[in-house]
Amino acid sequence: MSMTVHVTTHCTDLQVLKEALDEMGIRSHQGRQTSRARRAELTADIEGRKVAFVRNKDGCLEMIGDQDWSAMRDTGLHREIQQQYALVSVRHKAESLGYHIASVTRKADGSLSLVARAWS
DSSP, X not given: OOOEEEEEEEEOOHHHHHHHHHHTTOEEEEEEEEETTXXXXXXXXXXXXXXXXXXXXXXXXXXXXXXXXXXXHOHHHHHHHHHHHHHHXXXXXXXXXXXXXXXXXXXXXXXXXEEEEEOO
């Protein structure tokens, strides 16, 4: 019997999550697919395995994958997805306010530095 791991991502916007995964080089497929008796809104192919993103009762998207797969227990992967999601969210917000992203730099500690400038 296969066991699953559920990881809450704190991601709420499906389109932003899909864009973030695409920018990370992770193929994803939007649409309602069944995952362990729950309806996945997005399915991603990570390291050759399917990971479902299912909305929980709080409105956040959870990653659901096999317990025996080390990537589902890798908090680095979870952080990377959430960081890319945050970057895409900030970029969309900045652009909606009339700014463009001049640069994004990854610091030695893994954090990102983003510079937004007003359109001239």
